[in-house]
Amino acid sequence: MSDERDPSPYDALLLLSFGGPEGPDDVVPFLANVTRGRGIPEERLKEVGQHYFLFGGVSPINEQNRALLAALRADFAEHGLDLPVFWGNRNWAPYLTDTLRDMTLAGHRRIAVLTTSAYASYSGCRQYRENLADALAALAAEGLEPPRVDKLRHYFNDPGFVGPMADGVLTALEELDPRVRDGAHLAFTTHSIPTAAADTSGPVAGHGDGGAYVRQHLDVARLIVDAVREETGIEHPWRLVYQSRSGAPHIPWLEPDICDHLEELHDQGAPAAVMVPIGFVSDHMEVLYDLDTEATAKAAELGLPVRRSATVGADPRFATAVRELLLERAATERGSAVERCALGALGASYDLCPVGCCPARTPRPAAAGADTPL
Known part of the structure; x- marks a missing residue:
């Protein structure tokens, strides 16, 4: 396989997103997941959920992730990239832990992760990494050998x-x-x-x-x-x-x-x-x-x-960008020199979030960073 289509060492891509309710009965449980640990009463969650109820209790994010998933799979197939693409959410089905468990049981050992957040921040990056660490710990507690996960770099200027x-x-x-x-x-x-x-x-x-x-x-x-x-x-x-x-x-x-x-x-x-x-x-x-x-x-x-104006969504150009980010990271992991694609004044972002990057108020383990134990 040419380097242009070689995803090794990765054997799968995980699309990791926020999740959202898909009906009126899902709204309060979904918001309880989002706010877990903050002690917010159910009545307050119902008030917050009025935005969702205006749209029939359905957030469009899951359907949009299905569209992106399909776009990624189509782009990979069109360009001869033989790599399965999975999807997991932080706060609603399909849950991240369940997806990672399925991937582990299917034999996947080195997984690249694309988050649906393009910028650096605690909630947009570090928290996803904490969720990955929690999910991997849950698999280990079940007696499974967790796979290694690598988060693809920020793509805001791609x-x-x-x-x-x-x-x-x-x-x-x-x-x-x-x-x-x-x-x-x-x-x-x-x-x-x-x-x-x-x-x-x-x-x-x-x-x-x-x-x-x-x-x-x-x-x-x-x-x-x-x-x-x-x-x-x-x-x-x-x-x-x-x-x-x-x-x-x-x-x-x-x-x-x-x-x-x-x-x-x-x-x-x-x-x-x-x-x-x-x-x-x-x-x-x-x-x-x-x-x-x-x-x-x-x-x-x-x-x-x-x-x-419109967001990016499942635009084919974005699917192409994801493929190129994946292959760029794969080549880097194999030790190859890579030309990183980025526009603007800031240049391409880092592969590993540095120590001290986007810290939480209460320190928690996070996967796929420079501070992650190997």
Whole structure:
């Protein structure tokens, strides 16, 4: 097999995602999984779950992961890459531990892992690594020999991730009235997180002032602005803003919120806005509710024309990027020199999360990092 199609030492790929309810009866148990250990009463979970109930209790994330799974399998087959692809979730079926157990019993011993989170942060990276460590420990407790898992590097600045989002912005701009299109502001949105978590995201040397989380998002936003300018000749004004805050009011989180930002744009006389959810791989619940429902309603109240651009989802270019990331990591593990593909100012990310990267408030074991015991 040529190096271009050689996945060794890996014998499988695991798509690891957040999970979501697939019916009204799933909502409260799902939220109980998400908030386990925080002591949140069931009545409060029912209140939080109203966003899901507006959509029949179904989060689109599982269906979108099925689409991505199919896209990955199709891309692998088309390019002669003989590697099975599995899927497991942190918080809902198919559960990560169950999927890893099935993979182990099927004989898989070296597994590459793709998470549906492109950026560095505790909740977007380290927590997935902790979940992997928990699942491997559970297999060991059952008497199974756990496989080795390697998480593929952050892909926020990969052309296969950035390109589809830039095209989505162009499409959204075309949907605006031509009279307001050229002056439209681009509001790049991502999940708000506590400022303390942002400041400690990424390697220790870069901690502070939003850490890697903010820097990576700003880099992607700049790439998209440049791509739109190259296509249209227009440099649209833009800002990185946040959504989906869920923490206690007294704890500082990243701001401004998207709805507050829309009010600011209206007050400043902006003719229109495009919301660009660069922090999300697919159109899951926080995109459907926080942007398509809540923020869109705010814009209508203000009389501000607004559109929302598409996320990457199962775009074939993203599937290609995943294949290339997998083969890049495989070649690196075999000791081969590899040219790493990345756009923007930050360059390609690291294969192993460094010691001290995106720390938890309470230290816990995490797989697939420089601090993971071999």
